[in-house]
Amino acid sequence: MTTAATPVITYKAPARRHPVLQFMLHQPLGAAGLAFIVLMALAALFAPWVAPYDPLTVDYGAMLGRPGAGHWLGTDSFGRDVLSRIIYGARTALAIGFLASFLGSTAGAIIGVVSAYFGGATDMIIQRIMDVLLSFPIIVLAIVVVAMLGKNLVLGVDLNLVIAIGIPMVPKVARVVRSSALAIRELPYIDAARTAGFSHTRIIFRHIIPNVVAPYLIMLTAFVAQAILAEASLSFLGLGVTEPTPSWGLMLSGAAADFYQQAPWMIVFPGLAISLAVFAFNLFGDSLRDWLDPKIKI
């Protein structure tokens, strides 16, 4: 008969991993989304080296060409290479997506924090204005703003389009950030800061905003996806990016809408590009939320 060995308890300190690595281990789907986003960003950045053709070169000899060895994803009704246009389209999608989301989320976060911090009449008025903006569907508000502002190209990006897509995000971010900030406002260190005689601006920017970064980042990521979709929809309707700039939404409109029954590749691949990009951002955003603050509802 053997006596049971006394169990030896060894204490193993949990390995301190880099947060990015931790995220990848706990959220494999989110990591996959992030990987795809990085890949897409690299392709967009190095488009001139990655794309096999110039996205604007018209080749009437190769109109509506099937996908094959020369043109992997076929050509459109002007003989332009679909793959190259998709790669360059990533530039438009990502630039507008990031800018619009950054602008909308940042404005929303500041408004939300200000609203929560001051409370009372300020809060009431801001909330009513946000209610008004919330009563428009994103695309409807964006269409009206685009029509109002017209075009304003800066470095190849239509800033007014960015604003039109960003505005509908403001009230949504403001609402979420406001509720986070309301909880923080009640914490003792805010009282301490007030007692110390700090200005409102300093308290807002140094003490409250750093503590609402989690909801801000979550909303920011989620809205990049929404912005990419909005850009595609607006361009599809002819109200967003205009020819000859390559844009995924634009690739689905115009000639594509007329010819897609003969040349399905003209619409299948750009649509896949939109879906995959938005999918990747949603996957990443979802995991980021689960990781940082599961209670937030986007």
Add this chain to the structure above:
Amino acid sequence: MLRFVYHRALLMIPTLLGVAILVFAMLRMMPGDPLTMMFEGANVAKEVVEAERARLGLDQPIYVQFVKWLWGVLHGDLGLSMWTGKSVAYEIGIRLELSLQVAVMATILAILLALPLGTLSAIYKDTWVDHTIRVFSIAGLAVPSFWLGMIIILSLLTVFSWIPPLTFTPFFEDPKANLLQLIWPAMAVGYRYSAVSTRMMRSSILEVLQEDYIRTARAKGVFERLVISRHALRNALLPVVTVIGLEFAFLIGGLVVTEQVFNLNGIGRLFVQAVARDDYTMVQGLVLLVAVVFVMVNFFVDMLYAVLDPRIRYR
């Protein structure tokens, strides 16, 4: 309770007034106006343009125009379209049946998909069932409805040689033809809608399953099936109903692009045309319609919450 209803109803007024003011102002800030659109390229005498401007009331100061328009709206008169000259209510009315039908069909589709899928996903959390359903629903948020529409048409064309008909068949004329025509756009818009609702359903059930009464039910030996159907589902439905209601109000957003693809003459297309033509009264009427639907849905959802959960009334 009555005070609560009264208070919530009062809050709708500033929101709707704000929407009216915002749209009114934004339209007039657009470059160009209905007259430049109407007479573009035509060689018309200045007097004719001015007479037309006076006829449309655009020569008056903006606040006068606004008050006149608002006065009409309060009396149920949305004014005349600045493009067709017909009444805005008439133009919307003839297209509303189609859009509303697509919206209702999309909603039914979304509910039929979301309730079972969301529940399964929550019950089998972190298993392959959950993963599959989640990927399916995140994809629903990612696929643009207009592209999905094109792919549907393409598939129908290849498999059944079916082309979307050019004219709309009302339901009461030929229900079969009508449903066959509208089921596809409803699917294109409904996929995203169902995805949003499925996700809400899942997270809502997961939240409810944490509650004490679920533990109590399990502890006293209630079958898991009954715990889910009697205790969890009922309590989890409320936020889902909210999402379904609010998304319904916003379906016009999805319809704006989808109607284009399916060649449907609904209010989504009317909206895009009206903006392109600077048809002020038409855009105002449509935006106000959407806002009213949204605000009303919001109001009824709040009421529903208050009826079902007395704590809310006394907050």
